[in-house]
Amino acid sequence: MPDLQPLTASEIEDWLDEELDAALSLRRTSHAAAVSLSSLARDQQEFARHWIAVVAKTNPEFAFHLANRAADGLKRMAQNDAEAWIIQAMDVYDKMGLYPAIAALGAVEAFASARAERARAVTLEEVGPVLELFLQALSGRRLRLENGEPAFTDTTRLFLPASIAWRPTREENLRLYKAVAAHLWAQTWFGTFPGHNPERLVTSCRAFPDPDYARELFHALETIRLDACLARELPGLYRELRALHDRPPAARSWRPWVARLEAADATVDVTYEALTALYGEPIPEPRPYQGTLNGDAVATALAERIEHERTALQDALKKLLAGRMPPPPGQDKRRFAAGKEQSDSSEPTLLLDGQQLAAPPDVRALMKSITQDLGDIPEEYLVPAGDGGYAPASPKKAEDVWKGTYHEEGAFLYNEWDYKRQHYRKEWCVLREIDVHPAEEPFVADTLRKYAGLATRLRKTFEALRGENAVQRRQKHGDEVDFDALIQGFSDLRSGRELPDGLFLRNRRLARNIAVMFMVDMSGSTKGWINDAERESLVLLCEALEILGDRYAIYGFSGITRKRCEIYRVKRFDEPYDKDVRARITGIRPQDYTRMGVAIRHLCGMLKNVEARTKLLVTLSDGKPDDYDGYRGEYGIEDTRQALLEAKRDGIHAFCITIDTDARDYLPHMYGAANYALVDDVRKLPLKISDIYRHLTS
Amino acid sequence: MKPGAMRAEVLLITKEPYYEAQGDEIALFEGAYRNKIPVLLKGPTGCGKTRFMEHMAWRLKRPLVTVSCHDDLTASDLVGRYLITAGDTVWIDGPLTHAVRVGGICYLDEVVEARKDTTVVIHPLADDRRVLPIEKTGEVLSAPPEFALAISYNPGYQSVLKDLKQSTRQRFVGLEFDYPSADLEKRIVDHESGVGDETAARLVRFAAMTRNLKGSGLEEGASTRLLVHAAKLMVSGIGAQAACRGAIAQALTDDPEMLAAINEISASLF
Numbered sequence: 018m019p020d021l022q023p024l025t026a027s028e029i030e031d032w033l034d035e036e037l038d039a040a041l042s043l044r045r046t047s048h049a050a051a052v053s054l055s056s057l058a059r060d061q062q063e064f065a066r067h068w069i070a071v072v073a074k075t076n077p078e079f080a081f082h083l084a085n086r087a088a089d090g091l092k093r094m095a096q097n098d099a100e101a102w103i104i105q106a107m108d109v110y111d112k113m114g115l116y117p118a119i120a121a122l123g124a125v126e127a128f129a130s131a132r133a134e135r136a137r138a139v140t141l142e143e144v145g146p147v148l149e150l151f152l153q154a155l156s157g158r159r160l161r162l163e164n165g166e167p168a169f170t171d172t173t174r175l176f177l178p179a180s181i182a183w184r185p186t187r188e189e190n191l192r193l194y195k196a197v198a199a200h201l202w203a204q205t206w207f208g209t210f211p212g213h214n215p216e217r218l219v220t221s222c223r224a225f226p227d228p229d230y231a232r233e234l235f236h237a238l239e240t241i242r243l244d245a246c247l248a249r250e251l252p253g254l255y256r257e258l259r260a261l262h263d264r265p266p267a268a269r270s271w272r273p274w275v276a277r278l279e280a281a282d283a284t285v286d287v288t289y290e291a292l293t294a295l296y297g298e299p300i301p302e303p304r305p306y307q308g309t310l311n312g313d314a315v316a317t318a319l320a321e322r323i324e325h326e327r328t329a330l331q332d333a334l335k336k337l338l339a340g341r342m343p344p345p346p347g348q349d350k351r352r353f354a355a356g357k358e359q360s361d362s363s364e365p366t367l368l369l370d371g372q373q374l375a376a377p378p379d380v381r382a383l384m385k386s387i388t389q390d391l392g393d394i395p396e397e398y399l400v401p402a403g404d405g406g407y408a409p410a411s412p413k414k415a416e417d418v419w420k421g422t423y424h425e426e427g428a429f430l431y432n433e434w435d436y437k438r439q440h441y442r443k444e445w446c447v448l449r450e451i452d453v454h455p456a457e458e459p460f461v462a463d464t465l466r467k468y469a470g471l472a473t474r475l476r477k478t479f480e481a482l483r484g485e486n487a488v489q490r491r492q493k494h495g496d497e498v499d500f501d502a503l504i505q506g507f508s509d510l511r512s513g514r515e516l517p518d519g520l521f522l523r524n525r526r527l528a529r530n531i532a533v534m535f536m537v538d539m540s541g542s543t544k545g546w547i548n549d550a551e552r553e554s555l556v557l558l559c560e561a562l563e564i565l566g567d568r569y570a571i572y573g574f575s576g577i578t579r580k581r582c583e584i585y586r587v588k589r590f591d592e593p594y595d596k597d598v599r600a601r602i603t604g605i606r607p608q609d610y611t612r613m614g615v616a617i618r619h620l621c622g623m624l625k626n627v628e629a630r631t632k633l634l635v636t637l638s639d640g641k642p643d644d645y646d647g648y649r650g651e652y653g654i655e656d657t658r659q660a661l662l663e664a665k666r667d668g669i670h671a672f673c674i675t676i677d678t679d680a681r682d683y684l685p686h687m688y689g690a691a692n693y694a695l696v697d698d699v700r701k702l703p704l705k706i707s708d709i710y711r712h713l714t715s
Numbered sequence: 716m717k718p719g720a721m722r723a724e725v726l727l728i729t730k731e732p733y734y735e736a737q738g739d740e741i742a743l744f745e746g747a748y749r750n751k752i753p754v755l756l757k758g759p760t761g762c763g764k765t766r767f768m769e770h771m772a773w774r775l776k777r778p779l780v781t782v783s784c785h786d787d788l789t790a791s792d793l794v795g796r797y798l799i800t801a802g803d804t805v806w807i808d809g810p811l812t813h814a815v816r817v818g819g820i821c822y823l824d825e826v827v828e829a830r831k832d833t834t835v836v837i838h839p840l841a842d843d844r845r846v847l848p849i850e851k852t853g854e855v856l857s858a859p860p861e862f863a864l865a866i867s868y869n870p871g872y873q874s875v876l877k878d879l880k881q882s883t884r885q886r887f888v889g890l891e892f893d894y895p896s897a898d899l900e901k902r903i904v905d906h907e908s909g910v911g912d913e914t915a916a917r918l919v920r921f922a923a924m925t926r927n928l929k930g931s932g933l934e935e936g937a938s939t940r941l942l943v944h945a946a947k948l949m950v951s952g953i954g955a956q957a958a959c960r961g962a963i964a965q966a967l968t969d970d971p972e973m974l975a976a977i978n979e980i981s982a983s984l985f
Binding site: 497 | 789791796797799801804851923924925927928931932956972973975976977979980981982983984985
């Protein structure tokens, strides 16, 4: 809007005074902020005003700081970058509180230059997934990618910087990422750290007067050896390495060693020899992709893994033996052995008493990993564990984490939509899955007795719906002749017209291919009648769905605050409708609040992975989204709506069955005009629900 | 091809199809054939099941009738149906009936894909009765001793809904196929395409790398067939990376990340 005049300082000041009232005092006025903002163009001022107002809803104090910084930020950055700057500061606020957030706002200069760098930088976030697949394909033990600077590997994990912007173009930085990752992989694959002596690098370097220098020299020499390995195994990658780095010719004294290191049979032993021989020489400039060496991290990870894998293999062998025949007479024990396949692949095979054994995939992976460290599988590894020799740490139970000190380990984290910011609050909700406590009451039998007439009727209607065979008439091709069509066709033919081409009957099985997820409101407000009605409805629904053969799952949801969202398993997709499921339906009890968005996100994540042509999310609810920490009113509704929009993007149809008579005010906005059903009398819910489901899916 | 329009002579394979045995599958198949036991071939796609059938048909000098099953394939598609000609209806044999009549080998590829009613016609043929009842004509065809039935399925990617029922699978002699060992696969790729030992070896390594990704976003690694495709493209002058991208990466997946990863691998190897 170039024709609009910028607002004057006093106009801005009036506005700020109103907006930031809570953060201002006699000695702390908005004057300075207003003056700085008055120097901006009108559209920038509007941008600043918008965000100051948004932030003020979260925290006026924070907004006051933004008002003072906004002009500076907008002078340094374009509006979209400035928006990112504010959003990032708000994320800090969400995670760590006011003061770190103010500091984040203050770092505007650093943020601006980082944004500029980002144009050419490549981040681990974007290349990580591809790199991980790339490394996995290259073979060897699976390496976990982690964020860390400088780049190094401890042979279990691979640490890469969060972003690389060392070169002027994105293309080159991308190449560099791949080169660094591949080079670190080469350390783990071409035996830089043999497993027999995990501390070798550390102790060898310590033997020299200057261990740091020794390590760097070793690294330079090892890089020469690894590059030669890569040149043989992955010539395409090697070409890329060369393109990244102009290599000056090696010093004269180095040349014989370079030749030895580049030989096909050179092992890390040669590198150590060269280290001793060339100690004291100047180290050539490090190659940009070589990363660093961290001998201590390697020693720890290697020692730990070797110990772990030995016990894990012994334990796995014991499991393999369980249920097998006792040893043949004359032999006290059955003996395992490892054999190498004759071909060039490095995969070891497992032999039992000389007979080849098809080892399960996890055992094969274990044997491969051990071979990668040690070259082969030592004898003592192949002795099955004795009784009680190896007890794996028991996994933590989801319900236990609330006891004692709070932590988020093992929980699911979900974003939540903040409509005021028009952005997600990142990893805002902490969600756990818990089993419903089964109850041993005759509830299911009672329900079926209570609704005996209805259940029979339901069975009939649903049987009619079941993937039945439909006969299609007048088809061009088919299993049988359609005589009606044929007779008519002949009379057509006789009267001089053409014989129609659709003369066959065709049997088509209209297969139902539906997966449905029921999301049951277990909030405190369902106590009493509603809870009973919900449970009865579920019983009748399950009966009907068993007839139909649709795949279905039932989960309850509730929780209290964003830190404690809970999903209650009643029935998983792959679980049969058995007495455990019935006991869990019986055991559904009202819990706390209704934070719907996070529940929808979690359940849709599961539903997404089910293969079905039609995916349906049916919510049984008694009211609006509502939680203790501000998740109510518009905020809750907008987050729920956003979660449903995400579901729609994943091809999931959402439908809501509610007993809230006010639902017409908000449900159309959340689910869409036709995607909800209102049952005004709770007691009718069990009667109606199957009908609703039938309409929905036929 | 209209059902019934094929002639047994055309289906007789006169030139030896190239096949490298992975193990004792040829002897097993011949044994099963002599004893009139039907055969079930298991294995991932593109590892040579169909080629093996062609080879066996050539060895046993029987016509081969191959039916690729799909989820709309019914018993009538196999057995036959009435067609209408001017003023009359004519019975036309389906491929299975045809194979029974001429004493050929009927190979039902990916049999689990077919509708369940097809098992009705397979079962009596697959046990010692060896008969094919044709419901619509009232005929019961008795299979001659030369007739053989073979079916294939891929245990790797079938959903639970499409598992082979015990009552079906327990009528067959099972032959398991897998990707050939590295040496053998190299020989096959080289023989089929003429790409040369060195490149064939690299392609085989490439395949092994993609097979490492199975389960991490790829349903299957690159099959021997894809390697042959890529090798043929290379022989006709297409660059190694472009050939891998087109014949292997794009054939394996649509996922952009996976494509990027596979292309990075081929760029590293060639």
